[in-house]
Amino acid sequence: MSSNSSFERPALEAHSAASRERFEDLLRKFVEIPSVSNDPARKDDIHRMVDLAGSTLIDFGFESRVLKTKGNPILHGRRVVDANAPTVTIYNHLDVQPGGEASDWKTDPFVFTRDGERWYGRGATDDKGPALTALFGARYALDHGAKVNVSFLWELEEEIGSPSFEAAVRAEAGALRTDAVCVSDTIWISRERPACPAGLRGLQGFLLRLETGATDQHSGTTGGAARNPIAELMGVVCACLDPKTGKVKIPGFYEGVIPPTKEEIDGFKKSGFSVAAFKKDHKLKSLRVNDRLEVMKRIWAMPTFEVHGVTGGYTGPQIKTIVPPRGEVKCSVRLVPKQDPKKVLGKIQKFVKKVNPDVEVVPVGSLAAYRGVTTGPWADAVKDSMAFAFGRPPVFVREGGSIGAVLTMEKVLGCPIVFLGLSLPEHGYHAPNENYDWGQARGGMTAFAKFFEQAASMRGR
């Protein structure tokens, strides 16, 4: 173990302060490439992102390799310090959500903008800022004698459910051999208290589609006899879901759901979660329920059925009195540990077929839920380094979102997966005005440096 004064507070703080300008400059370059993975028109930007990420890894003293996949490439950065030292892999993703409605943003989503200690832009917190924070922390640890081999896995399909990740990781399992993976793509519950997920929700996306005609028709001329595909799709959604309570009515949907343990409930209670803050951070006028524990259970530990949008009819100003020829409702269900996405999809398909046999269920992306570990040396290293950097140890909560890569890495690489997330609720994950801030970057660099220092003391295999 390379313990020395370099890993004490004054040195780490000096490093953070000295890194600020370079960090901001790099984050600007990363954010200004619109590496939107769900938009085929952004393929060139994905490749520009790969090039920039690769050259950044090299600038930081790491080898960089592009792992080709059927979809977007994966970056593998690596520095082997000592073949006998333990290896730790940091996972982040460099693809981003679409910008969304420009009018909801105060600034252009793909123009990096600073406002005091806060940086705005799509991908700032999800997940480019945390990726760079970890990189700065790793470089510092290696420069100051930490005997640990460091790998980076930077994916570019996380936002579309990691469809190519498993095959690529399987093909490269030898080169990717590691003693642990640390994922940095999760959100605290409040700035006051670091938090790590002890579980992630899974996801099954699907489109409900119905076509009853070929072109728009005058609703005066055909209305009454013509079927209305959007209305029929609404009927299907309402058969699946009580839209007010959120209760899912698909038979067997809740089968296998494990309620949170007493320990988890204790963690929830200590997490700093506040219903008022949750509403404020997410700009929600009202919720389905208002009880604090019930809200936490619903967002972390219970499955959902969500409608994301509807296409197929008239969407211009006022109304246009047409009967639309087709409709598509964009849906997903979030799943919790022990719910199998494939089985759930089967239940959805069976039920929709019964409710309206003409409606097609098109699966879009699938992620199993994940139940994480909260004890052992790697979990302790995360706890200690977060406590050191941010002044309080993290609580273990659940993450309502889904990271498909986590399950793949656990299964294929066969090692512990821990989480050192740096995003805050007010950073606007997947929302307009996404941002990241210097407080989390500074603390994050320190936490990662400390984490690598501790990793060096683990027994490599």
Add this chain to the structure above:
Amino acid sequence: MSSNSSFERPALEAHSAASRERFEDLLRKFVEIPSVSNDPARKDDIHRMVDLAGSTLIDFGFESRVLKTKGNPILHGRRVVDANAPTVTIYNHLDVQPGGEASDWKTDPFVFTRDGERWYGRGATDDKGPALTALFGARYALDHGAKVNVSFLWELEEEIGSPSFEAAVRAEAGALRTDAVCVSDTIWISRERPACPAGLRGLQGFLLRLETGATDQHSGTTGGAARNPIAELMGVVCACLDPKTGKVKIPGFYEGVIPPTKEEIDGFKKSGFSVAAFKKDHKLKSLRVNDRLEVMKRIWAMPTFEVHGVTGGYTGPQIKTIVPPRGEVKCSVRLVPKQDPKKVLGKIQKFVKKVNPDVEVVPVGSLAAYRGVTTGPWADAVKDSMAFAFGRPPVFVREGGSIGAVLTMEKVLGCPIVFLGLSLPEHGYHAPNENYDWGQARGGMTAFAKFFEQAASMRGR
């Protein structure tokens, strides 16, 4: 009465044939102005349309006056032949529906395209083609001695429910004094059999709106506790409507509906209506019902509840796992004679408030249903002139669509309103690839010339 050989078949046919080039040239100019009334960005085009229509009236030997309104202007064309002669007013509209999805069109909706005897372009049949057809017929009748004063009322807000029409007609009631109005804005049931509506459906448009947040939120982070406004709106629609059968479940909705009389049912049966042709013309894969008479009742004589489109969520490729902050469902109900739009709107608002008090019902346009007259000298003049021009007398059916101006003119001008429509089901009213054809234009010119000749024999007031 100015009966002479000019109103016999050979002269009328020669006139039509000689007019073809000029007609096509004018229709091109009219169609290529995108006078879309529901789009504020098209205001300049509306005014270009007014200018062109005014100069066209003058070219045809009519005075032209622009009636200013709170909205789009109305054109009033007039030629007074003899102060003691009867006056007949032809109503058409020169505003059009939006073009719609360009990909559904074989040609640009606002580029006039000829294919054999058919002309394509938005507004070709609804209602620019019929307007010009009537103009050619009137000019011919006046040129050949018909002692009748002819007025044209060309509206530019028909497609948005004629919001300014009533005030303008009331203000100009003296100048618009007429013995009858002939409306040319309706559709036959099949090319083989002329048809006139004995009634029109009314309309009440409305938007259902719900806002539960301010910006898109990550469905992993907030899903389960956050309300889903689009799903809740779907719940409201499904409370109002059985989407499969089309049955409206709003209490009292069907109050006052008068079923069609035995005579009307007889007219329906003789109309040439065919379920197979209806499906083919409107490109409908399947219908809510398949019985011929039941289909006719549903499209002409029964009210409906239609969903036109949904805005507010994600509408890009695949899915985006957001909880949307707001949603809007664009709806309308078609109404039949004796259903009062105001009362129906009140029932909708009351019911929606009960189902989901947070949902706002925003009224958009309202038109009363109309029950027309089918007997008397003016109805006979239409029957005779259509029989003369097209070889068979028209059947009286119902029109499923709505023309708000009809009720206004009946009420304010206090005269009979008759219908001499020229559109066919295959003309694609409000649909992509809208078209008009020379057969209907040629026959229409003859029918109108004959109608004005007969009008000359009515007693003026």
